[in-house]
Amino acid sequence: MRYVKAVVSVAVLAAAVWALQTPHGMVPPIGKLANPYAGFWRNNASSDKIPKKLDLSGLKEEVQVVWDDLRIPHIFARNDRDLYMAQGYIMARDRLWQMEFIARYTGGRLSEIVGPRALDQDRYHRRLGMTRAAENLLKGLEGEADLKESLEAFGEGVNAYIRSLKKPRYPLEYKILDYAPEPWTPLNSALILKYMALDLTGGNKDFALTRLKEAMGEGVVDELFPYPAPFQDPVIPPGTAWDFGPKPAEKAGRPRGPTAASPAAPPGEASETDPWNDFIGSNNWALAGTKTSGGFPILANDPHLALSLPSIWYAVQLSAPGINVYGVSLPGAPGVIIGFNERIAWGMTNAGSDVLDWYKIQFKDADRAEYYHDGAWRKTTVRREEIKVRGRASVVEDVLYTHHGPVPFPEGGTPVDPDLPPGCALRWAAHDPSGVVRTIFGVNRAKNYEDFREAIVSFDCPAQNFVYADAEGRIAIWHNGKFPLRKKGQGRFLLDGSSAADDWTAWVPMDEVPHVENPKRGFVSSANQRPADATYPYYLGWDYETFERGARVNELLGAMSGAAPEDIVKMQTDALSLRARMALPRLLPLLPSAGLGSSAAFALEKLKKWDFVLRADGIEATIFDRFWREFSSAVWSDEFRTEGRSFPTPGSDVTLDLVLNKPNLPYFDDKTTSAAETLEVIAAKAFTAAAASLENEWGLAGEAWNWGKARGTEIRHLARIPGLGTPLLAVSGGGGTINNVSRTSGPSWRMVVSLGPKVEAWGVFPGGQSGNPGSRFFDNMVDAWVEGKSFEIVFLKTPEEAHPRLLGRTALGGRR
Amino acid sequence: MIPLAASAAVLLVLHLLTPWWWWVAVVPFVYGLIFAKNDERAFWEGFLAGAAVWGGAAAFFFLTSGGLIAGRMAAMFRLGKGWLMLALTALLGGLVAGLASFAGRSLRK
Numbered sequence: 002m003r004y005v006k007a008v009v010s011v012a013v014l015a016a017a018v019w020a021l022q023t024p025h026g027m028v029p030p031i032g033k034l035a036n037p038y039a040g041f042w043r044n045n046a047s048s049d050k051i052p053k054k055l056d057l058s059g060l061k062e063e064v065q066v067v068w069d070d071l072r073i074p075h076i077f078a079r080n081d082r083d084l085y086m087a088q089g090y091i092m093a094r095d096r097l098w099q100m101e102f103i104a105r106y107t108g109g110r111l112s113e114i115v116g117p118r119a120l121d122q123d124r125y126h127r128r129l130g131m132t133r134a135a136e137n138l139l140k141g142l143e144g145e146a147d148l149k150e151s152l153e154a155f156g157e158g159v160n161a162y163i164r165s166l167k168k169p170r171y172p173l174e175y176k177i178l179d180y181a182p183e184p185w186t187p188l189n190s191a192l193i194l195k196y197m198a199l200d201l202t203g204g205n206k207d208f209a210l211t212r213l214k215e216a217m218g219e220g221v222v223d224e225l226f227p228y229p230a231p232f233q234d235p236v237i238p239p240g241t242a243w244d245f246g247p248k249p250a251e252k253a254g255r256p257r258g259p260t261a262a263s264p265a266a267p268p269g270e271a272s273e274t275d276p277w278n279d280f281i282g283s284n285n286w287a288l289a290g291t292k293t294s295g296g297f298p299i300l301a302n303d304p305h306l307a308l309s310l311p312s313i314w315y316a317v318q319l320s321a322p323g324i325n326v327y328g329v330s331l332p333g334a335p336g337v338i339i340g341f342n343e344r345i346a347w348g349m350t351n352a353g354s355d356v357l358d359w360y361k362i363q364f365k366d367a368d369r370a371e372y373y374h375d376g377a378w379r380k381t382t383v384r385r386e387e388i389k390v391r392g393r394a395s396v397v398e399d400v401l402y403t404h405h406g407p408v409p410f411p412e413g414g415t416p417v418d419p420d421l422p423p424g425c426a427l428r429w430a431a432h433d434p435s436g437v438v439r440t441i442f443g444v445n446r447a448k449n450y451e452d453f454r455e456a457i458v459s460f461d462c463p464a465q466n467f468v469y470a471d472a473e474g475r476i477a478i479w480h481n482g483k484f485p486l487r488k489k490g491q492g493r494f495l496l497d498g499s500s501a502a503d504d505w506t507a508w509v510p511m512d513e514v515p516h517v518e519n520p521k522r523g524f525v526s527s528a529n530q531r532p533a534d535a536t537y538p539y540y541l542g543w544d545y546e547t548f549e550r551g552a553r554v555n556e557l558l559g560a561m562s563g564a565a566p567e568d569i570v571k572m573q574t575d576a577l578s579l580r581a582r583m584a585l586p587r588l589l590p591l592l593p594s595a596g597l598g599s600s601a602a603f604a605l606e607k608l609k610k611w612d613f614v615l616r617a618d619g620i621e622a623t624i625f626d627r628f629w630r631e632f633s634s635a636v637w638s639d640e641f642r643t644e645g646r647s648f649p650t651p652g653s654d655v656t657l658d659l660v661l662n663k664p665n666l667p668y669f670d671d672k673t674t675s676a677a678e679t680l681e682v683i684a685a686k687a688f689t690a691a692a693a694s695l696e697n698e699w700g701l702a703g704e705a706w707n708w709g710k711a712r713g714t715e716i717r718h719l720a721r722i723p724g725l726g727t728p729l730l731a732v733s734g735g736g737g738t739i740n741n742v743s744r745t746s747g748p749s750w751r752m753v754v755s756l757g758p759k760v761e762a763w764g765v766f767p768g769g770q771s772g773n774p775g776s777r778f779f780d781n782m783v784d785a786w787v788e789g790k791s792f793e794i795v796f797l798k799t800p801e802e803a804h805p806r807l808l809g810r811t812a813l814g815g816r817r
Numbered sequence: 818m819i820p821l822a823a824s825a826a827v828l829l830v831l832h833l834l835t836p837w838w839w840w841v842a843v844v845p846f847v848y849g850l851i852f853a854k855n856d857e858r859a860f861w862e863g864f865l866a867g868a869a870v871w872g873g874a875a876a877f878f879f880l881t882s883g884g885l886i887a888g889r890m891a892a893m894f895r896l897g898k899g900w901l902m903l904a905l906t907a908l909l910g911g912l913v914a915g916l917a918s919f920a921g922r923s924l925r926k
Contacts, residue, residue: 036838037874045883168836724892775886
């Protein structure tokens with residue numbers, strides 16, 4: 002009896018220890034996590050303390066870090082190497098887990114830490130050649146000693162921090178997911194930069210439009226996916242004269258770009274169903290001194306991304322001889338991406354031009370060892386990708402490459418992602434050696450327009466609208482990046498890979514991309530819309546953002562005079578919907594005034610008195626949003642509902658164009674009924690359906706329908722760990738407004754810079770500097786972001802400078 | 818009482834010096850094996866030591882700098898209030914230590 006009891010109790014104990022030691026699916030290892038000496042309790046707010054001194058061996062000289070009251074570090078070094086090493090160290094102290102996670106995500110290595118549930122995600126990025134793209138980025142840095150040094154010093158700083166890190170101080174997510182940080186490499190930084198290329202240029206509609214063309218003909222495609230799209234107010238003011246020749250594409254002797262022989266060859270891709278890629282867009286603009294109260298330019302930028310905690314950006318000031326720059330950096334990469342220095346300010350929005358094509362490959366046989374191209378059989382190559390899987394055997398993917406790039410979905414395999422066209426090779430600018438590190442390095446140090454120009458010429462992919470302003474009063478914007486030279490419309494559909502006719506052979510010269518300096522209208526701006534009007538001689542793509550945000554920005558800036566920085570900060574949260582302002586005056590009179598249910602009647606009255614502003618504490622935005630969705634669905638779902646095949650839905654601009662200018666086109670007729678429906682019938686049906694569905698979801702019309710609640714915005718944790726994100730936030734604005742927030746995305750950084758003898762700036766992002774969920778500074782700026790407030794930025798000249806908003810100073814020094 | 822207090826002190830020191838959580842099973846197991854007078858006392862003495870060593874540290878953090886992280890973890894486990902994490906940490910430490918002490922005692926003739 003005694004014996005049985007002993008065996009049973011020891012067995013129960015062993016089982017309990019094992020169960021508490023091990024992660025179970027989504028459940029973390031409870032014993033490790035709860036241990037108050039090394040588990041989550043140690044990820045407390047003591048990380049907020051400012052140490053007087055930190056050891057960072059390897060520094061040449063001591064580095065001073067000054068912390069302001071938002072816990073933003075201002076790093077003062079005496080040489081570049083120390084500067085980037087300190088940046089790596091300080092950034093890792095706040096964001097190590099995030100940096101490493103994004104590098105793993107991009108390189109297709111999540112299965113190593115979370116097991117088979119990330120396999121398809123990993124396969125996808127392996128097949129797109131993300132790691133190869135990052136390797137090519139590093140190869141492009143050979144011979145550029147200053148850039149290599151910046152990446153290596155940054156990595157040494159990160160590694161010095163990792164070495165100093167004892168288990169109890171691991172960031173919380175390592176404990177929840179039960180793994181350990183590994184040494185940082187320059188390849189990780191390259192992967193972080195490629196993550197942005199993937200997020201911003203990694204998908205297009207080539208495959209979807211091809212399916213549509215096969216089903217309905219090219220005429221329908223051109224009518225519903227027109228280029229140029231309706232109502233567009235281009236980035237470059239229409240009528241701007243181009244400062245290069247009329248037929249530049251045919252200039253003789255221009256250096257050729259990517260050729261079959263260049264190592265640059267491969268491409269990539271990503272898809273719109275990628276949950277990370279849900280809602281991008283951005284605004285930037287610069288006002289000339291003639292339009293501002295101070296007589297000097299004001300520059301503004303707010304990049305919109307899928308939001309997450311820890312925050313997408315890490316704010317920092319970097320100062321050393323030859324550089325004193327402030328702005329936001331990407332966790333995992335050295336330098337400042339968007340910001341300003343004492344002389345200039347710059348910002349970016351995504352260009353949206355097409356830098357990704359698909360080529361249908363004709364293989365010789367099932368071995369796929371050879372493919373037909375330009376009259377000859379060419380050999381494919383294979384890159385073996387080993388995906389390590391936690392708790393399982395590794396999975397090997399042999400990714401096939403042509404001279405274009407990889408074939409992410411060979412026919413007969415598993416698609417991994419529904420938007421991968423079968424049997425097609427991918428040609429993607431993100432795969433080429435890249436100069437983005439050169440740009441970041443140069444623009445951080447730029448003193449004037451010439452320096453800026455020289456720096457951004459290297460910025461190839463992801464192409465951006467670079468806005469610029471300086472203390473001398475100059476403003477400019479460049480739709481900047483490496484764009485393949487194309488015939489009009491080339492690359493709108495899948496291309497024929499057996500012919501060389503559609504191969505990429507050269508790039509649009511970097512000084513002939515759309516750009517303008519000091520335009521007469523006194524401002525430059527972009528909101529991801531069409532870059533230039535029809536006089537621009539090159540074809541760059543067709544799928545730009547719809548017109549609403551860009552047109553609203555230009556309308557407000559055009560009317561502005563004597564603008565103060567506060568006016569610009571306020572403008573960044575403008576929530577007026579041009580779509581509503583254009584559509585409702587036409588649609589509301591069509592709706593029946595009698596016979597509506599009580600909610601529908603109430604909603605109609607609300608819309609009639611509405612000023613088209615998407616307010617969080619009003620119900621009008623909710624009603625319009627649902628009405629417009631129901632309306633679009635009623636217009637398009639009959640045409641586009643076809644035996645399980647998915648087609649892209651035409652844009653809101655095309656729908657609006659139909660309503661305002663083409664009411665007699667057949668699309669309003671619901672093909673599934675025998676009657677001939679008109680705009681009037683469809684509008685009435687859609688409104689009734691919208692009111693009914695809102696009532697069904699939220700009850701009778703009233704405060705329960707408020708936009709801030711019915712739509713709401715949530716900032717989720719990067720790894721979607723529950724409890725580590727924000728609750729639902731009531732944010733004004735929405736798609737098509739300047740404050741372009743959706744349920745899970747929005748302005749990831751709002752910056753306003755007033756240039757002149759003394760630069761002044763304001764900024765906010767939805768989160769905080771710390772990546773520790775137990776820190777006060779994890780999400781301390783979220784409330785201000787929701788309310789549309791920005792913080793005045795602390796920008797120091799010297800580390801000794803007194804300022805009322807400093808928390809303390811840390812000396813970084815080496816042990817010698 | 819002296820062996821119990823000494824064991825708790827040893828447990829505390831091991832936790833402070835190393836990252837391993839399972840000391841909360843090992844030390845009470847040894848205590849149960851060598852010192853515990855009977856099964857019932859083995860469990861409750863172990864429980865007391867484990868709950869004190871784990872709950873004490875958790876209480877220290879909760880009252881100084883750990884309110885936010887406790888709230889976050891409570892949200893992750895869908896438990897609501899942060900102080901519940903304090904209670905659960907103490908309870909978990911107590912149960913593991915109690916079980917270990919009991920198992921240790923059960924090996925004795």
